[in-house]
Amino acid sequence: MTDSPLIRLKDIKKYYQMGDMEVRALDGVSLDIRRGEYVAIMGPSGSGKSTMMNVIGCLDTPSAGHYELNGKLASSMSDDDLAKIRNEEIGFVFQTFNLLARTTALQNVELPLIYGGVKSKERHALATQALEAVGLGPRSDHMPNQLSGGQRQRVAIARALVNNPSILLADEPTGALDTRTSVEIMALFEELYQKGNTIILVTHEEDIARHAHRIIKLLDGQVIHDEPNEPISSAQHLAHLRI
Numbered sequence: 001m002t003d004s005p006l007i008r009l010k011d012i013k014k015y016y017q018m019g020d021m022e023v024r025a026l027d028g029v030s031l032d033i034r035r036g037e038y039v040a041i042m043g044p045s046g047s048g049k050s051t052m053m054n055v056i057g058c059l060d061t062p063s064a065g066h067y068e069l070n071g072k073l074a075s076s077m078s079d080d081d082l083a084k085i086r087n088e089e090i091g092f093v094f095q096t097f098n099l100l101a102r103t104t105a106l107q108n109v110e111l112p113l114i115y116g117g118v119k120s121k122e123r124h125a126l127a128t129q130a131l132e133a134v135g136l137g138p139r140s141d142h143m144p145n146q147l148s149g150g151q152r153q154r155v156a157i158a159r160a161l162v163n164n165p166s167i168l169l170a171d172e173p174t175g176a177l178d179t180r181t182s183v184e185i186m187a188l189f190e191e192l193y194q195k196g197n198t199i200i201l202v203t204h205e206e207d208i209a210r211h212a213h214r215i216i217k218l219l220d221g222q223v224i225h226d227e228p229n230e231p232i233s234s235a236q237h238l239a240h241l242r243i
Contacts (some may be wrong), residue, residue, distance in 0.1 A: 004071065005032035006166055006198055007056060012065035014221075025051040026062065027221035033200065033241045035166070035206050038193040040212035040229075041199045050171075050223040056084045057090050057169050070166050077164060087115050091160030091168045095175035097152045099144045099159075105131060106140040109159045130158035134188060150181035152180075157188065161197070168192065171202045182239070186211040187234040207237060 001077045014026040033039055043049040054060035055067060058074050061082070067075040070089055077085065086092075091112075099108045107128040118126070131140050134154040144152055153173060160168055170189070174182035190211060193199050203209050210232040217225035232240075 002073070005068075006035040006037075006070055007031075007033040008066070008068040010066040010068075012052075012055060012062045012067060014048075014055065016061070016214065024221045026055070028065075029218075029221070029223055030065075031223060031226060035198055036193075036196055038189070038199045038201075038213040038231075040203060040209035040215045042203060042206070042209050042215060043218035044204065046220075047218040049202055049204075049218050051221075052170055052218065053200075056167070056200060057092060058086045064171040078120045080226065087112060087151065088163065089166045091163065091165040093153070093156050093160050093168065093170040093173045095115070095172040096175070097144070097149075097156045099152060099155060101144055104141050104143060105136060105147065105155045105158075108144070108155055109162050111159060112163045124126065126162055127158070131155070133161065133192075134158045148181070149177050150184055153185055154188065155183075157185075157192075161192070164236070166198060168197050168199045169202075170199065172204070173201070174203075174205070174208055182208065183234045183237050186237070190231070207232070207240070211237070 009029050009031050012026050012029040016023040016025060031051065041049050041052060055062055060077050065075065066073065069085065074085060106127050109130050110123045113123040113126060128140060131137050134157050136151060138156050139147060139151060146241055154158055174185055177185060186208065201212055210229065213231055215229045215230055216223060217228060
């Protein structure tokens with residue numbers, strides 16, 4: 001692990017104008033996230049967690065402050081540079097999976113590699129490897145409608161991992177799944193963390209956040225809690241649900 005953090009947010013502010021009113025979505029957030037951490041970002045609706053995810057994911061730029069990602073000053077990049085850094089540094093996992101319906105699991109996973117200009121044979125090999133890493137190797141030729149919700153989310157996770165990104169950024173990744181499938185997906189995240197992946201999980205669900213090894217809570221655009229967490233295991237989560 002290097003001395004410099006993978007992510008450094010320094011006095012990040014994001015303001016929106018809504019009519020005559022200024023909304024302070026982020027109001028001076030400063031924090032570091034190191035390579036190999038597993039962090040949950042929590043907060044109620046309107047707390048700023050989605051805005052923070054957009055800034056970390058280079059989907060939006062802050063109104064003020066500095067954001068460094070892997071030694072690069074992302075907060076002052078052009079749209080083209082941000083698009084490049086998103087494809088190279090960040091793997092996104094969304095609540096709604098965002099898979100192409102008429103495309104096989106393997107072809108869905110290949111998409112970031114196509115954008116990155118990787119040749120067909122290497123693309124195929126890397127996508128196959130990513131699907132095997134999430135336990136879906138035998139389903140590579142299936143269409144999304146032939147897969148369960150949990151399997152579709154595994155395809156989305158494989159797609160996020162295929163470029164070997166610096167960060168796996170997951171936005172409410174279990175929001176569209178039943179409880180048992182959610183626990184399976186969280187077990188997969190723990191497995192990926194143990195292999196050295198940096199995971200940032202954005203969620204409003206306390207029991208999902210408890211799988212992470214550090215919990216950051218936002219309220220009114222400010223960090224109100226940032227502490228290490230003793231993660232709950234999937235077995236503990238299921239046992240708790242049976243009570």
